[in-house]
Amino acid sequence: MFRKILIANRGEIAVRIIKTCRRLGIATVVVYSEADADSMAVEMADESVFIGPAPASASYLVADKIVEACRATGAEAVHPGFGFLSENAGFAKRLADEGIVFIGPNPHAIEAMGDKIESKKFAARANVSVVPGHVGEIDDTAHAIRISEDIGYPVMIKASAGGGGKGIRVAWNRQDVEEGFPAVRAEAKASFGDDRIFIEKFIESPRHIEIQVLGDKHGNVIHLFERECSIQRRNQKVIEEAPSPLLDEATRAAMGAQAVALAKAVNYDSAGTVEFVAGQDRSFYFLEMNTRLQVEHPVTELITGVDLVEQMIRSAAGEPLAFSQADLAINGWAMESRIYAEDPYRGFLPSIGRLVRYSPPEEGESADGTLVRNDAGVREGDEISMYYDPMISKLSTWGPDRIAAIDAMGEALENFHIEGLGQNIPFLAAVMDQDRFRSGRISTAYIKDEFPDGFQGTVPDAFQKDLMTAVACAMHRVVAGRAAGGRLRDDWIVIGAGEHRPVLVETADGGLKIDLLEEGRALSLSGIDWRPGLPVFRAVLDGRAFACAVQPAAEGYVIRHRAATSRILVLSPRSAQLHDMLPPKKAADTAKLVISPMPGLVVTLDVEAGQSVRSGEQVAIIEAMKMQNIIRAERDGVVKAVLVAAGASVAADEVLIEFG
Incomplete structure (x- = not known):
């Protein structure tokens, strides 16, 4: 077993690996950029090594710096986590040349399956059904358009070295390819140091199911069942679960057998994931293989009891798998958000x-x-x-x-x-x-189907209306009671969630009883855990424990329970009458402004003062968190002023362009 491991990653996965190494008695080294100097991973690791500026291309993606950190600390092996260099066969080979163990699959497996273009070629040769598409390299935008029109829209433009939802666009027409292809290429270069792109048919409303595989250096390969990853937004997984609510035992066994066969074909010797597109009829076919640990691996660990990071380390150290397929079983159900x-x-x-x-x-x-x-x-x-x-x-x-x-x-x-x-x-x-x-009736189009106009929260249900009323009364008794020196009336009008509710509030059994005077019932609030300044209010309402986010507002209190948010006022009857007479507040007119919807870096500005612009035309690109976001004009007009420059950092709601 290794004495010291270097973790060539950051954030939660670095912390995750450190925890397993601690349990195994292995010392850890983390590398860090300027942005991560005070990170939790740096604090937890036994040693840390600075490797450069914040951009990944100047730090976490530079193999020379990782190797030098190993030399300086005496680390015997490198765990790459996911992303960055985790699926870089050249990096794995470089470590081998330096006498450093790569905690991941062998370079041949990475080359055969880790590269999304090569994996599709390999799968086709192995008679594995794949999504229709172009698996060769693409020269330029014009070439991408010809390929897309040959395949037929919609198509998916994907970075060959991509992962984590980065470097992906769905193109529904020629214009989408013209704009999306260069954007994906730029994202791929920035995130993975590899700007190769491939295009495949986009299958509408499928399910995304993946099989976790695990191999050792002695020819043993097993699978640890499946994960359902269909709840996605912009091709980025949001919610995962294990097992899948779609699969029956026969389909599960068939998918597992195919994943294991594919892994054995490349002598796979670590943790990896074989991904499938599945129909609602349980038909499935190979999509790609990720030759690394997946972000969503915790749900597999929770239903199997297997520490995948530990197994990767043991395999890299040459140990055979300590269990067989027959030893594994699904225990319960796990969710990841x-x-x-x-x-x-x-x-x-x-x-x-x-x-x-x-x-x-x-x-x-x-x-x-x-x-x-x-x-x-x-x-x-x-x-x-x-x-x-x-x-x-x-x-x-x-x-x-x-x-x-x-x-x-x-x-x-x-x-x-x-x-x-x-x-x-x-x-x-x-x-x-x-x-x-x-109910489990999901697909990769779930978010688009259920939230076609975006997310604006949910309307409070009956329980949440009662909760907000009770919480607001409890907070108001404390806040207003302090201001009144303890002399506080008991009858109030609670306004919010679309209702006016006359209430009578009194103490009862260490909590509160809130009589809903027009409804002929009362609410019982007990176990109150809150004081002014706390952002979370915890209590038990009519026997049901809950927690909600609370904050004082200019008037009343803003209360959020799960996805429902309301501003709640607690007023005297006379104040409530006067409040109803106030005119509604008018929203600010921003029709002539182009506003940055997020904080980020201005990559390009595509207009100048005096230029005529049509609605929907691209006016700028803002980059944030490795994603390039196209900003479009929302109206026809003439540019009066451009208020920022390319290369500038901007805040959310900052004005970029003003129309005359």
Whole structure:
């Protein structure tokens, strides 16, 4: 076994690998860029080595710097995590030449299956059904257009070395290819150091199911069942689960056998994933193979009890697999939600900033027997940088069945509080509460189908209206009571969630009783855990425990429970009458402005003062978190002023261009 391992990665996966190494008694070294100097991974590792500027192309993607860090620290092996150099056969060969072990598959397997163009060629030669497409290299945009029109729209433009949802565009017509091909090539170069692109037919509304495989250096290969990864946005997985609600035992066995056969054909000797596109009729065919650890590996670990990082290390050290296929079985159900620094209310655009508050749910086993696991590489006060993937953490839950795992996830999301930047927790909670998701009737088009106009939260249901009323009353008694020196009236009008509710509030059994005077019933609020300044209110309403995000507003309180948010006022009857007479506030007129929807870097500005622009025309490209986002004009007009320059950093809502 190795004495010291260098982790050529950052963030949550670096922390994840450190935890396993600690349990195995292996010392760790992490490399870090300027942006990660104060990171959690650097704090946890036994040693750390600085490798350069924040952009990955100048730090994490530079093999020479990784090798030099190994030499300087005496690390015997390198775990690449995922992304960066994890599927770079040249890097694996370079380490071998230096006498350093690569904790991953052999270079031949990486070359055969890790490169998405070569993997499709290899699969075709092996008589494996693949998605129709062009598997050769593409010269330029004109060549991409000819290929796309030969295949037939829609097509998917993908980076050959891509992964993690980066370097992918769906093109529905010629214009999409003209704009998308150069953007994908630029993203591929920036993220992976490889700008080769391939194009394949885009299959509408399929399911994305992948098989986890594991091999050793003695010819043994097994699979650890499947993961369902169909809940995706912009080809980026958002929610994963294991097993899949689609598969029956026969289909599961067939997919597993095909994945193992493919892995054995390339002498696969580490953890890897064979991905399939599946129809609702359980038909399936090979899509690609990822020759690395997957982001979503925790759900497989939760249903099998196998530490995949440990198995990768043991295989790299030459140990044979300690178990066979017959030793493995599916135990329960697991869910994973990716917590991203992105604003779901702004089309899920990246959100950069500091984690002013970061309070994840408590990990471990709950009273009902479910489990919570949170893989994170950040702490309160850390900054989410524009240079890397926007993931904050991976929240996973386990339950004896699918509904138990979903309910555990909903509760865990309810208890996850983040402030300082946009984050997608409300959206994830909304999905957990949807009947369609809970039934398992999903596809890769799920988000597009269920949220065609984007995400604007959900309307409070009956329980949430009661919750918001009770919470607002409880907060108001504390806040207003302090201001009034303890002399506080008991009758109030609660305004919010589309309702005016006269209430009478009184203490009862250490909590509150809230009489809903016009409804002939009362709410019981007990176990209150809140004081002014706390961003989360926890209590039990009518026997049901809950947590909600709260904050004072200019008037009243803003309360969010899962995906439902409302501003709630608690007023005296006379104040409520006067409030109803106030005129509605008018929104600011921004029709003549082009505003940056996110913080990022201005890559190009495509217009100048005096230029006529038509609606839908590209006016700029903003890059954030390795993704290039095309900004288009929303109206016809003449440019009055360009207020930023190419290469400038901009904030969300900053004005880029003004029309006359």
